[in-house]
Amino acid sequence: MNAPADCRLIGRWRIVEADQWDQDYLDLVEPAYITFGADGHGEFAFGALNAGLTLEYARTIIFFRWSGSDEGTEITGTGSAELNDDGVLEIELSFDDGDDAVLRAQQDPSLIAG
Numbered sequence: 001m002n003a004p005a006d007c008r009l010i011g012r013w014r015i016v017e018a019d020q021w022d023q024d025y026l027d028l029v030e031p032a033y034i035t036f037g038a039d040g041h042g043e044f045a046f047g048a049l050n051a052g053l054t055l056e057y058a059r060t061i062i063f064f065r066w067s068g069s070d071e072g073t074e075i076t077g078t079g080s081a082e083l084n085d086d087g088v089l090e091i092e093l094s095f096d097d098g099d100d101a102v103l104r105a106q107q108d109p110s111l112i113a114g
Helices: none
Strands: 011-018 033-036 041-046 049-057 061-070 073-083 089-095 100-107
Touching: 011 041, 033 100, 041 061, 049 073
Parallel strands: none
Antiparallel strands: 011 033, 011 100, 033 041, 041 049, 049 061, 061 073, 073 089, 089 100
């Protein structure tokens, strides 16, 4: 699935805040990020969690299914990312084990998606 031409979320975003974790944990392995590609795929990494995304697009919101690993344990879930009026991306993650988290991200010009 290709992204609509007017989707404003395509690219790489720096995760700067989370309701469940502090910034030291978010940046444990590498600077926390989420990426949305125009090809229907993306990824995110924070703490010890790395996951690939399958995307569905709108202009200011993306819905996704994700799967990855957290310290070597397979983990999956769903989520959404919505662009707020102030330019901050609000990400809602639902883990298939029942946990939920909210993260916030900002576009970072030094982290441009390839």
